[in-house]
Structure formats: C-alpha cells, structure tokens
Amino acid sequence: VTARRVDATRNRERILQAARSAFSDPGADVSMAEVARRAGVGSATLYRNFRDRRELLTALYVDEIDQLCAAADLDAGPPGPALLAWLRRFSAYFAGKGVVAAELLQHRAGDDPVFTGGYTRIVAAGRPLLLAAQEAGAVRTDLTLEQVLDLVAAVTRIPGDAAYREPILAAALDALRPPAG
C-alpha cells in the first residue's frame, strides 16, 4: 500500500510538472492528452488524478502560490534585496505562466475562493517582507504591499517582449527606494 501511495504521489507530481512545462511553452494550446503524453502516463491515470482541465489548472495554480509564498523568506538575507527578489519572482510568475496567470487575472476580482484566496495568501506571505524592508530603511513607506504588487503586475502586463519590459520593471523596482531628500 505504501509503495502504491508513493507511486500515486509520483504520478501526480509528474503530471503537474509536465503540465507546468507545457503551459510555459509560448503559444501552446495544452490539452489533457498533451499533458498525459508529456508526463508519460496513460489517460486513465491522468483523469484519476485530475477530473478535468479546470481541476488540473487549479492544482497548478495552488502549487505555484505555495512556491511563491514559500519564497517570501524573511531569513534569506537583508530584507531590501530579499523583497526585490521576491517581487521579481512575483512578476515572473505572472509573465511566464500564460494560461494559469490569465486565469488568476480573470478571477482576481471574481468570487472563486481558490483564486481570491490565492491573492490573499500572496499578500499575507509578502507583507512581513515589505515591513522588514521598510523598517530597514531600504524601501519607501508610503506604499502598501497591495500597491506594490499592483505596480509590479501592471508593469508585467505591458505588451511587448521581455527585452522591452525589463528596463521598465527595473525602474519600477528602483521606484521602491525611499525618495531622496
């Protein structure tokens, strides 16, 4: 039984990993069949783990939020650079995860508890990092974390390729320094 459970967990992880990599291919129209193919599992195994595409997307989403929240690590070093690194991760999360992020953005103002709960969790995980960076004098104190995340998300949504957007994001992160004078 234990071996079977290990296998089951391994399958689930393989499917999630395959789905994650499939969704990060630009322009990929990812079907359940394609996910099964990439994961090297049969369609029965896929559907035993995830009833439908929406359930798979939700699991991917929750998994990404878990990782993003875990990355908001107060013990990782000086809080100013740690906050900036975390905000870059937040931005990459939006920029790279086409389909899943699009679902998040669509649902952010909606009432699906999975999605509204995800934003709440991100804010709860990031706030101590912002407060520590503000207390250390590394970050301006006139913005809340919601405002900082809205700034980063807005820049991340600017159309154009990464080379065009990167200097804008760098400037936006520079904007978090305490104002001179």
Added chain:
Amino acid sequence: VTARRVDATRNRERILQAARSAFSDPGADVSMAEVARRAGVGSATLYRNFRDRRELLTALYVDEIDQLCAAADLDAGPPGPALLAWLRRFSAYFAGKGVVAAELLQHRAGDDPVFTGGYTRIVAAGRPLLLAAQEAGAVRTDLTLEQVLDLVAAVTRIPGDAAYREPILAAALDALRPPAG
C-alpha cells in the same frame, strides 16, 4: 458671411466643450441629445457639425491630443520637472477621459490612422522633453519615451480610486530619477 463663420466656429467649440464636460462626468452615458442639451444648441446644429457620435468622439480626441502635445513645452522651465508635469498630464488624460481614452486604448494597437496617428504625435511631442531631461541629468537614460509612457499608462490603468493610485503614480515618476550609484 464672416459673422456666420464666427458663429459656426463658436458653435463647434461650444459643442466640443459640452461633450468634454459630459464625458468627464463619471459614469455618464453621453448621448448626442445630451451633448446638444448641454451645449444649448439644436439637434440640427449638432448634426451639421458632427455627423454622428463617432465623429464627435474623434474630434474630441484630436483636440485632446493637440492640447497634450502643446503642453510638452521645452521652454516652460527646467526639463526634469517639465517632463514630470507633462507625464502627469498624460496620466490625467487617460484617467479622466473615460470614453475617449477607452477608445484610444482600444484602438492603439489597431489600424485607425486617427488613433495610431495620435499616439505617434504624443511620442513626437514628448521625446524632445525626455531627451532634454536626460541631458540635464534629471532622468534616467535607460528608458525610451515609449517605455516611460507605457509605465505611466500601466499605472494609470490600475483599478481603484485616485487616492489608492496616486502614491503608485508618484513612485513610478520617482522611478525616472537616475538610479543611485
């Protein structure tokens, strides 16, 4: 004939002024009849000047672009503050002018020459101001005007009220200072 022409110009200006004020009322659903009422002209006069709502919107739009371009004044003072003031005006133009700005945003990537031409004119008017501010050392040199305008527009589109958005815009404008060190 001259007096008639003066009257005609005056009517056109009155209609544009009334339409501008009507569109800046939050949530107003502005009809042609409402514009005529506010301008104090008959419906025949209105339609003699503007064949339909789209023609009126286009005229409003061109007029706003004219004013925005004229405000990019190199002789108005030190170029750094002048650029920031102009960018605030650019932001207010987006934020306040609901319907007309929505048309601009919808059409910006489109092929209507009026709208694509408007963006081109804004860039052409603002670029000397950015270059002068960069030469004066007041503004970072790693962003083009297109990138600066995209940053300001992205912040301006953040949902929420003006009190929520204002500190984000202030931070984004601070971001244009040359990076320290």
